[in-house]
Amino acid sequence: MPLLETKTVAPGGFDPGEIDSGYAWWRLVLTLVIGTVACVGNWSVVVLLPTLQLEFETVRGGASLPYTGTMLGFALGGVVMGRLADRVGIVAPVLIGAFLLSFGYIVAAFTTDIWQFTALSVVIGLGSAAGFAPLISDLSHWFRKHRALAVAFAASGSYLSGAVWPLIIEHFQATQGWRATHVGIGLFVPLVMVPVALLLRRRLQTTNYLQAEAATAAARNELGLKPNALQAILVVAGFACCMAMSMPQVHIVAYCGDLGYGVAVGTQIIALMLGLGVVSRLASGALADRIGAGPMLILGSSMQALALLLYLFFNSETSLYVISSLFGLFQGGIVPMYAVIIRQFLPPREAGVRISLVLMATVLGMACGGLAAGYIFDATGSYRLAFLHGFFWNCVNLVLVSWLVLWPKLRRQRQAAPA
Template sequence: MAMLENRTTPSGELDSGYAWWRLVLTLVLGTVACVGNWSVVVLLPTLEIEFGTVRGGASLPYTGTMLGFAVGGVVMGRLADRVGIVLPVMIGAFLLCVGYVMAALTTNIWQFAVLSAVIGLGSAAGFAPLISDLSHWFRKHRALAVAFAASGSYLSGAVWPLIIEHFQATHGWRSTLIGIGLFVPLVMVPTGLLLRRRLQSTTYAQAEAVTEAARNELGLKPNVLQAILVVAGFACCMAMSMPQVHIVAYCGDLGYGVAVGTQIIALMLGLGVISRLASGAFADRIGAAPMLIVGSSMQALALLLYLFFNSQSSLYVISGLFGLFQGGIVPMYAVIIRQYLPPREAGVRISLVLMATVLGMACGGLAAGYIFDATGSYRLAFLHGFLWNCVNLVLVAWLMLWPKLGRRKWEAMTA
């Protein structure tokens, strides 16, 4: 019962047994709450038929979900900085319940898109705020812990699409949404209440001293680093969105069926979990920025492979590789923020960067839908994603080189 008490914790408990138990609870919450990110991906072909719209129109609910997810992440991240993680989790559970039940009653694509934004707001509680909260409980294994927290989203993508497809086929999509809306708060509310324990203020003060020293060594002002990470995050997820958002519809267009597409996205995201955990473990050894370069480079390679191969077997292989390559990218932004930026602002700063990644997913998913409508093919959509990936690579490479380049420039100016 001691872990249920709302009390402070000495800094000596960082990386402790309780911290790892908190990690498990965070992973459960993320897996359940992030259902909103993936349900509409499975439903995209159904919505296209149900509401009599084109592919671009059927992509609107996904865009609404991502916009709600982006805004909700910043708002709830700021709330978590001030009052802790429990209240954001409770609000998220309520919004998911209301959003899913009401979405089941919609009669047109615009109503569904608006309620998808409500669902996105609720799902936001299971991502950036949880990542920020957990990062404060680890020092030595912070990258691995952040990767675990971020894996809830991908584990959700590995599990929920299969569940949703099954119940959609047997009970219809409307009943499936109502079931999700009733199930989610039953898990989130009691699990969230287990996270009431808080760190004491001296722990934050110690962390601030460490980040300030690292920031001085980097040689970039906090808001400049923030802006670079925001643009880099947006670019990488513009690239990432094409396979994640449209692979189910793509498989349907190729004649393989929605069920095959659902299996492929589950495989992609399941391997993405492995990628995130492995990336976290390596980042604790080699640093987050080098790990970010590796993941972004490999994601670009996978996007190129989609341009040349589209058989059913090759899509399984390429999508699996895509999951392994890109899964560790997003958590690295959070690790970089915790390394260089003030810890008491971690919730809102991590949420701002992850908001950019979510907006990249939203805009990229919508753009791919309209590119398909204009060309009748996803080929240019994959190329579009690859070019955005190149933007990300340039920014991250510059960020890695800046400490050396900046120091040389300063030495040349003062010589």
């Protein structure tokens, strides 16, 4: 078996009426809709960052706190809802997420200081979590031949949300104000999420899980790592890659404002970046089904590092559009590959919580990286060291994923070597 190959064949095969079926692809479409709507929480605060700084009379680091709160809620919510999805299916987490988003956005519209807004941002993050890790875990069970592509589709809801929502939010906050915009989001989200969630009530037969467990046990034996050891490596790698990823995604709107290009330009750039991130995720999923998730991780991490370096040398308006486009194309496929690896090597009945733990690490990386970049800017008056900070963490990720891909080969060579 090729290193970290995403294709596995379970003994006896899977029920052709469920796995890779037409219904599975229909479920993929519904998953993408929910993810796109639910993940509004990840991006609304990015657009509002300059506005919040003025509204609540705080520094850039203080204005970054709501984003950190959102990500902390998103991280915790992913694990809790992932565990719930393992036990009762995906419908309950999505319905809970819809309620939390509605409550969080409407109440946040009436806050009077940055700490109140940050507290409500945690609630919003908890709600948005239902649209990411639990959905990825659920959809991964419905595919075998095209699992990496399916997981990439599910993960693309977050980026598609980032491509659509910032433009909508920027328009309405300019015309109606950010508080009215928050109320509108709080009313809209459950109107979409609740009925779509009810269409996902169908669950897989038990025999599919039993067959998948046998396949993952065999793959794990060949890999030569214990489940918790692999989990730990993926957690650290996920944290590191998103410490790097957070700088452009969280601060590009504020960065464009500082350079004199305006918030509208920054909003367009982040929408372009995340829209191309969707393209990247789908392309990487299709490619990973051929070459394996591990090699795809190495490729994505290497290209992300290159894009971060480019930000250090170019900051004209045109160059920011170009570099941000490249950044979106380079990094979009990284995070879904962690989920693909987990589904190949770790027990499927634990997929919800295990995928959520790794994605929690990626979210914490985004939260910590975004906050660190804000305080680095406050200390230096420039984002230059913030980009270098992200590049350092990217190197940590690249070392870990490269070792993970090379380890099985090194292990086999050591075992084959004469005593």
